[in-house]
Amino acid sequence: MQKSITIHLIIKVWRQENATAKGALASYSLRDISTDMSFLEMLDVLNEQLTHTGDEPVAFDHDCREGICGMCGAVVNGQAHGPESGTTLCQLHMRHFKSGDTLVIEPFRARAFPLVRDLVVDRSALDGIIQEGGYVSVNSGGAPDANALPIAQKHAEAAMDAAACIGCGACVAACPNASAMLFVSGKVSQLALLPQGDPERKERALNMVRKADALGFGSCTNERECEAVCPKSISISNIARLNREFLRAMVS
Amino acid sequence: MILNAKIPSGPLADKWDSHCFQSKLVNPANKRKYNVIVVGSGLAGASAAATLAELGYNVSCFTIQDSPRRAHSIAAQGGINAAKNYQNDGDSIFRLFYDTIKGGDFRSREANVYRLAQVSNNIIDQCVAQGVPFAREYGGQLANRSFGGAQVSRTFYARGQTGQQLLLGAYSSLSRQIKLGKVTMFTRREMLDLVLEDGQARGIIVRNLITGELEQYGGHAVVLATGGYGNAFYLSTNAMASNVTAAFRAYKRGAMMANPCYVQIHPTCIPVHGDYQSKLTLMSESLRNDGRVWVPKKKGDNRPPADILENERDYYLEQKYPSFGNLVPRDVASRNAKEQCDLGKGVGETNLAVYLDFDEAIARDGQATIMKKYGNLFQMYEKITDKNPLTEPMMIYPAVHYTMGGLWVDYDLMSTIPGLFVLGEANFSDHGANRLGASALMQGLADGYFILPYTIGNYLAKTSHDQVQVGGDAFTEAQQQADSKLNQLLALKGKRTVDDFHKELGALLWDECGMARNKVGLQRALTKIPEIRAEFWSNGLVTGQGAEFNQTLERAGRVADFLEFGEIMVHDALAREESCGCHLREESQTAENEALRDDDKFSYVAAWQYQGQDTAPKLHKEELSFENVTPSQRSYK
Ligand SMILES: Cc1cc2nc3c(=O)[nH]c(=O)nc-3n(C[C@H](O)[C@H](O)[C@H](O)COP(=O)(O)OP(=O)(O)OC[C@H]3O[C@@H](n4cnc5c(N)ncnc54)[C@H](O)[C@@H]3O)c2cc1C
Ligand code: FES
Numbered sequence: 067m068q069k070s071i072t073i074h075l076i077i078k079v080w081r082q083e084n085a086t087a088k089g090a091l092a093s094y095s096l097r098d099i100s101t102d103m104s105f106l107e108m109l110d111v112l113n114e115q116l117t118h119t120g121d122e123p124v125a126f127d128h129d130c131r132e133g134i135c136g137m138c139g140a141v142v143n144g145q146a147h148g149p150e151s152g153t154t155l156c157q158l159h160m161r162h163f164k165s166g167d168t169l170v171i172e173p174f175r176a177r178a179f180p181l182v183r184d185l186v187v188d189r190s191a192l193d194g195i196i197q198e199g200g201y202v203s204v205n206s207g208g209a210p211d212a213n214a215l216p217i218a219q220k221h222a223e224a225a226m227d228a229a230a231c232i233g234c235g236a237c238v239a240a241c242p243n244a245s246a247m248l249f250v251s252g253k254v255s256q257l258a259l260l261p262q263g264d265p266e267r268k269e270r271a272l273n274m275v276r277k278a279d280a281l282g283f284g285s286c287t288n289e290r291e292c293e294a295v296c297p298k299s300i301s302i303s304n305i306a307r308l309n310r311e312f313l314r315a316m317v318s
Numbered sequence: 319m320i321l322n323a324k325i326p327s328g329p330l331a332d333k334w335d336s337h338c339f340q341s342k343l344v345n346p347a348n349k350r351k352y353n354v355i356v357v358g359s360g361l362a363g364a365s366a367a368a369t370l371a372e373l374g375y376n377v378s379c380f381t382i383q384d385s386p387r388r389a390h391s392i393a394a395q396g397g398i399n400a401a402k403n404y405q406n407d408g409d410s411i412f413r414l415f416y417d418t419i420k421g422g423d424f425r426s427r428e429a430n431v432y433r434l435a436q437v438s439n440n441i442i443d444q445c446v447a448q449g450v451p452f453a454r455e456y457g458g459q460l461a462n463r464s465f466g467g468a469q470v471s472r473t474f475y476a477r478g479q480t481g482q483q484l485l486l487g488a489y490s491s492l493s494r495q496i497k498l499g500k501v502t503m504f505t506r507r508e509m510l511d512l513v514l515e516d517g518q519a520r521g522i523i524v525r526n527l528i529t530g531e532l533e534q535y536g537g538h539a540v541v542l543a544t545g546g547y548g549n550a551f552y553l554s555t556n557a558m559a560s561n562v563t564a565a566f567r568a569y570k571r572g573a574m575m576a577n578p579c580y581v582q583i584h585p586t587c588i589p590v591h592g593d594y595q596s597k598l599t600l601m602s603e604s605l606r607n608d609g610r611v612w613v614p615k616k617k618g619d620n621r622p623p624a625d626i627l628e629n630e631r632d633y634y635l636e637q638k639y640p641s642f643g644n645l646v647p648r649d650v651a652s653r654n655a656k657e658q659c660d661l662g663k664g665v666g667e668t669n670l671a672v673y674l675d676f677d678e679a680i681a682r683d684g685q686a687t688i689m690k691k692y693g694n695l696f697q698m699y700e701k702i703t704d705k706n707p708l709t710e711p712m713m714i715y716p717a718v719h720y721t722m723g724g725l726w727v728d729y730d731l732m733s734t735i736p737g738l739f740v741l742g743e744a745n746f747s748d749h750g751a752n753r754l755g756a757s758a759l760m761q762g763l764a765d766g767y768f769i770l771p772y773t774i775g776n777y778l779a780k781t782s783h784d785q786v787q788v789g790g791d792a793f794t795e796a797q798q799q800a801d802s803k804l805n806q807l808l809a810l811k812g813k814r815t816v817d818d819f820h821k822e823l824g825a826l827l828w829d830e831c832g833m834a835r836n837k838v839g840l841q842r843a844l845t846k847i848p849e850i851r852a853e854f855w856s857n858g859l860v861t862g863q864g865a866e867f868n869q870t871l872e873r874a875g876r877v878a879d880f881l882e883f884g885e886i887m888v889h890d891a892l893a894r895e896e897s898c899g900c901h902l903r904e905e906s907q908t909a910e911n912e913a914l915r916d917d918d919k920f921s922y923v924a925a926w927q928y929q930g931q932d933t934a935p936k937l938h939k940e941e942l943s944f945e946n947v948t949p950s951q952r953s954y955k
Contacts, residue, residue, distance in 0.1 A: 070592070084866065100592055104702075107594050110817070117815050117870070122861055125869055127384065129557040131597045132698065134482055135388045157701045182528055183867040190505060193385050197497040201490035202449045206369040206767045207440070209447035213404060216458025226451040226476060229483060233387055262449040 422750020
């Protein structure tokens, strides 16, 4: 492993005490950041520094720090999850920045994501959408032998591509309409591609889309920003499939 | 106190069926009168909450994260075992049972492990019915891969995201029950205490992490599915919020803590690279299907790997263990990596790494095939290290990964507190002194979908369904205690941050109670931990207020518990003067440096009982008996 180098940065980060308080960007300078650090480790260093100087550390969500739990996320210099494509904020490393860079870090903003504190937002609306039909209605017990239902490899793989969504909400934050259609389409596609999803197909598409509207997410006008920022590179062809599912459900 | 595991009598293969038959049932019309509290929404918690709700119980489910889908189970990569024998390679329920009990170095209960193997097949059926997109063969059948400690292919997987897909399956069932009104979901809540009335678990105290308020919830039974305590070591492969708090507070209320020293150190993780490091990333064990582990034969050889010729490399696992090769169990692989590094043959910047090399597999199967199997792991490795495993071997080193120890439970998964059930990684039940790969997902889902839903009836059927009222003396007392603890933490205005203490504790545990342990080191840790704890309570620094979203306060509470819990771990490691599985006591090794058990003296589960603040815990023993397998010296040669 080559020896890591260190860089100096100006960090401008959104500070807001709670949902109703007034927020603003605050500016901090950070020195000697190793380029091997992850973005969140850089924020850890900032927070240790703030704590020692008697300031409140910056609140930010995170948990797995390996790009799978969907807990982390912020807009960095205007891009959800930062400049690297197919990467969550926790998997973004500081080697992608240069010494002297200014990083503007803001929360994921959307009407359906009320702010909790600093970079933390409430994304429970996404759970609300899944509760409207993002499942197969089977109870535990009594399932037939797993191999009794062969599924062509290409369908299983396509379903897996759609199912890889981590529910981080970057697609919503990046969309000018704050639409959640990429998120909805991932789940609808996964279950539309698999025979298990067939019986509830219509209700699923209708109910999930309507719920997204009701929860304050906007509609999709094909801006493609969602696909560009998705850390799991979920394709917007899923939205096309969702549209077909939705239309099919409407006409029948 | 005599620990009664309540193992059913009769032949091994019939125990579970006859136990189910003899278990008490709660009349369907009465189920809705019972409230069950489930803490945790990982594989164990989500599957239990959904299934109990399907049966008709009212369920309240709690989780620290902002959504049940984010529980740490989401991060599991490699796969889940089941005894389907779809590969026709000689697998069976008995073989899965045998491999698991041997893998655990004969320190688990036969009856539990057998039951786990039995229900393993139902899990796969259940998950497929939910729409979990497992990997498939061209013919549409389910695909399998191999994991360590087994010579059959029985691991089902969804790329390198098996935990994610299984958890999303359980989460989908849970979501359906939330919609149906049978589960009430409480996110961003942290359980801070267990409430006992007349010696029975009757509720919990939680902190609402957004408002900071303490809340009381009552139920006829409490189910803890709060995961493992690997983060006691600070650096581990666990998610940052993984903690021991819920289990530890239950321990302080009388639940016994079993085998806390059994901690699994996973052999294939990305090595530590700096003191700012916050977590270690696992590279799934499945990589050992195709990756070959090696170090240079010569000490201190720091040439780039490509310059080291084939005959200058030591493929030490293949050499030492010809039958299992790179697929030896985790404890064996980890110890051998440490041994090579201790011998001065480690590689990389810190010399604390070994190579995991895919060259041969790429030459054999082609890049495309290897990328299809491991693409997301390779990408993750490259993101972190900036190196491409297709062109140079990975560097790996062992890291804390999983905790076999946990709250003691009987065959019904009930702790020593009546009405307190413990599932998943939070209990100690099935993995003995070492867990085989792909068996934690199996255990979590077995506990939640198929075991607890049957066994909880035995308790509830004997419990009145009168509403549990919150606000009584026991609830008030528990809330006051939680509150005063938070206030003590908020009063800490010293010089050292919470993370700083956590790192110090972690480093100490890693050195003295990690991959190899000895009496002197463990005793040293027993003096040192109380010192760190004392300094934490005098010189710690906690910012902010209680009545707000305060992540420093959250972490401080968890670290405070680790600072007490770490000591129990060390007590346990010190008392177990034998080596078994992951617990290597340097004083007890074979001539070839393998773990040497002492069955005459230590064939028991060590269950520790709380004796009050600053008093050593009391050891209780549950003797293990083996009627269907003969404990042998494990050999993977
Ligand atoms: C990186 C990684 C890869 C792995 N890969 C595999 C694999 O391939 N195969 C395998 O079999 N196993 C694997 N494991 C192990 C396996 O993932 C875990 O053992 C298992 O998922 C634990 O599930 P659980 O339901 O017991 O707990 P968790 O999934 O950890 O869930 C714990 C839940 O409890 C909640 N909680 C915790 N404390 C509190 C509290 N105080 N108050 C309220 N809620 C609380 C959390 O919010 C969470 O919802 C892996 C583990 C790691 C770390
Ligand atoms: S912290 Fe889990 S995805 Fe980033």
